[in-house]
Amino acid sequence: MEVEIRNRPAFANLLVNLQPGDRIIAEADAMASMSSTVDMTTRMNGGLLRALARRFLGSESMFVNQFTTNSSGHIVLTQPFPGDIVCVELRGNTLFLQPGAFLACEPGVSLGLGFAGFRSWLSGEGLFRLKMSGSGRIWFGAYGAIFTREITDEYIVDSGHLVAYEPSISIRVGLAGGIFSSFFSGEGLITRVRGPGKIYMQSRSFDGLAAWTNAHLW
Amino acid sequence: MPWNVIKVDKMLDPNQQFRGGVFHHSIPDGRIGADIRISPSEIIAEPSAEALSVMDPSEIARMPRWVIPLSECQVDLGGASGRMVFCRNKERDLTIFCEERGFAAVLGDRSGGMLSEQLHLVKKRQAGENHRFRFWLTVGAVATLLLGVIGYYSVLAAARLAIAAVPISMDEKIGSMAMQTIEKEQKLAADHPATKFVTEIVDRLKPHAAIPEMNFKVIVIQSSEVNAFALPGGQMVVYTGLLKKAETGEQVAGVLAHEMSHATLRHGLQRVSQSLGIVAAIQFLIGDAGGLLALGSQAAQTSILTSYSRQSETEADLEGARMLHEAGLDPESISAFFDKLKKEDGDIPGVLVWVSSHPLHEQRIESIAKFKSTLAKKEYGPLDLDLDTVRKSLQ
Numbered sequence: 246m247e248v249e250i251r252n253r254p255a256f257a258n259l260l261v262n263l264q265p266g267d268r269i270i271a272e273a274d275a276m277a278s279m280s281s282t283v284d285m286t287t288r289m290n291g292g293l294l295r296a297l298a299r300r301f302l303g304s305e306s307m308f309v310n311q312f313t314t315n316s317s318g319h320i321v322l323t324q325p326f327p328g329d330i331v332c333v334e335l336r337g338n339t340l341f342l343q344p345g346a347f348l349a350c351e352p353g354v355s356l357g358l359g360f361a362g363f364r365s366w367l368s369g370e371g372l373f374r375l376k377m378s379g380s381g382r383i384w385f386g387a388y389g390a391i392f393t394r395e396i397t398d399e400y401i402v403d404s405g406h407l408v409a410y411e412p413s414i415s416i417r418v419g420l421a422g423g424i425f426s427s428f429f430s431g432e433g434l435i436t437r438v439r440g441p442g443k444i445y446m447q448s449r450s451f452d453g454l455a456a457w458t459n460a461h462l463w
Numbered sequence: 464m465p466w467n468v469i470k471v472d473k474m475l476d477p478n479q480q481f482r483g484g485v486f487h488h489s490i491p492d493g494r495i496g497a498d499i500r501i502s503p504s505e506i507i508a509e510p511s512a513e514a515l516s517v518m519d520p521s522e523i524a525r526m527p528r529w530v531i532p533l534s535e536c537q538v539d540l541g542g543a544s545g546r547m548v549f550c551r552n553k554e555r556d557l558t559i560f561c562e563e564r565g566f567a568a569v570l571g572d573r574s575g576g577m578l579s580e581q582l583h584l585v586k587k588r589q590a591g592e593n594h595r596f597r598f599w600l601t602v603g604a605v606a607t608l609l610l611g612v613i614g615y616y617s618v619l620a621a622a623r624l625a626i627a628a629v630p631i632s633m634d635e636k637i638g639s640m641a642m643q644t645i646e647k648e649q650k651l652a653a654d655h656p657a658t659k660f661v662t663e664i665v666d667r668l669k670p671h672a673a674i675p676e677m678n679f680k681v682i683v684i685q686s687s688e689v690n691a692f693a694l695p696g697g698q699m700v701v702y703t704g705l706l707k708k709a710e711t712g713e714q715v716a717g718v719l720a721h722e723m724s725h726a727t728l729r730h731g732l733q734r735v736s737q738s739l740g741i742v743a744a745i746q747f748l749i750g751d752a753g754g755l756l757a758l759g760s761q762a763a764q765t766s767i768l769t770s771y772s773r774q775s776e777t778e779a780d781l782e783g784a785r786m787l788h789e790a791g792l793d794p795e796s797i798s799a800f801f802d803k804l805k806k807e808d809g810d811i812p813g814v815l816v817w818v819s820s821h822p823l824h825e826q827r828i829e830s831i832a833k834f835k836s837t838l839a840k841k842e843y844g845p846l847d848l849d850l851d852t853v854r855k856s857l858q
């Protein structure tokens with residue numbers, strides 16, 4: 246299965262070329278266009294309860310779509326916000342994904358929703374996270390550009406900017422400065438990550454967008 | 464055999480495999496999922512079946528197994544769960560990691576207790592960190608709660624003050640917007656006897672309202688619900704169910720006086736500004752109130768505008784009673800309608816909407832009676848409007 250990430254980095258989308266026997270699983274709203282030779286089946290994402298949990302706790306759709314073809318065809322998959330898309334190949338390892346970042350994966354990858362903990366919640370990374378494990382490629386998107394960084398020691402990320410990280414990464418919440426300077430500088434809470442492992446960060450945060458939009462609405 | 468002996472036996476299973484992974488620069492992308500065994504002298508990791516399934520044969524042939532002698536292994540704990548065990552070689556360029564339960568125990572056991580000691584130290588450090596985190600989490604939660612409570616009451620107080628500065632035209636705009644969402648197909652015509660009846664009552668009460676120039680309007684909706692409400696700005700809705708249930712015109716006048724008071728006391732706007740304040744507070748605390756709002760907004764739209772706090776209800780009772788008194792009608796007409804509804808036990812409770820949004824409190828009836836006793840004695844006349852004709856027209 247050939248997958249190309251096009252129009253990077255601002256309006257990235259996936260062009261998936263399917264051959265007979267190929268299968269790709271995508272987030273329910275991701276399909277923008279497809280050949281008439283491609284078959285789409287919708288299935289609930291990992292059973293009703295898990296699907297419900299994902300829908301209500303992880304702000305991810307209850308359903309995923311599965312695309313196959315008998316001859317050949319292509320699909321275009323997009324994400325709802327402007328930004329880059331990256332591809333990561335899992336080889337028996339695991340990656341945690343910010344809910345909402347997931348776009349598509351190969352069938353060997355299993356999706357699960359997990360409790361991320363209060364530390365993650367406090368640092369603006371959400372109370373829940375998607376756990377992607379198994380083998381195969383996954384594609385996920387972010388708002389803005391995506392940076393990756395191999396963390397060996399400790400690193401500091403502004404809250405709301407962490408898109409994905411490996412389970413070997415530990416997350417702690419911290420204040421950017423003292424209590425008052427943190428509150429008034431607008432930096433507020435930061436996320437301290439400790440390796441070893443890789444993190445994926447987005448260059449923009451939704452909180453920032455919300456603040457900017459609110460400031461221009463009123 | 465005691466259970467702990469069995470446990471030790473199981474831990475000593477030489478073939479026990481753990482699922483984990485390896486970080487090493489020789490691996491494409493630097494990481495791979497691995498199956499891990501612990502021999503009496505070494506930690507051995509090999510690519511997991513899942514990893515092999517996506518590797519091509521030449522890559523598999525090149526892929527070694529990774530080994531760390533127990534004697535030079537340095538352990539650490541960490542990861543997202545805090546339970547991941549990292550084993551590093553002397554050069555610290557190879558890391559074998561595992562999160563499975565039992566791994567640390569077997570590791571400690573095999574190393575003759577040496578690695579358990581290292582792990583124990585790390586755990587102690589972690590416990591200290593967790594302890595501090597929990598302390599600050601508790602401090603934060605208490606402070607947030609305190610701020611929340613203070614904020615809530617400040618919002619309520621500020622809302623009352625702020626309303627006074629908002630022009631009445633704002634009430635009218637909000638009221639009209641809400642009116643558009645109310646079902647209008649069932650609306651009775653302006654020349655229907657029921658509409659003329661309630662309009663006449665409102666016209667008589669109007670001169671005695673706290674804001675006489677308010678643009679009061681009343682419509683009647685065909686519905687079996689026993690209900691009536693006022694929107695901000697003075698638009699009111701009376702359901703035919705209420706007109707059928709009322710025994711006298713005075714009881715209808717009592718309900719209308721009460722509802723007009725909600726409008727003149729601007730309770731709807733208070734509710735809106737309080738709700739906005741609370742939503743803003745939630746937004747501030749949890750960062751995203753969007754989902755919450757979306758859930759509630761449709762259902763809340765009119766109910767926010769037409770259901771009030773107990774304090775507001777008492778205010779509307781007394782203001783309504785004052786208006787009735789000024790208009791020459793008995794203030795206890797409000798209580799009379801409560802009484803009448805209370806006596807009818809045979810009714811389906813779900814239909815009595817006005818009662819459920821106006822919980823029947825003996826206290827309220829009492830406070831109306833008490834208020835009446837403070838008013839100058841006055842002969843209250845009957846309402847010379849014919850409710851019977853109206854009721855017949857609704858059959």
Ligand SMILES: [Zn+2]
Pocket residue numbers: 721722725771776779821
């Ligand atoms: Zn009321």
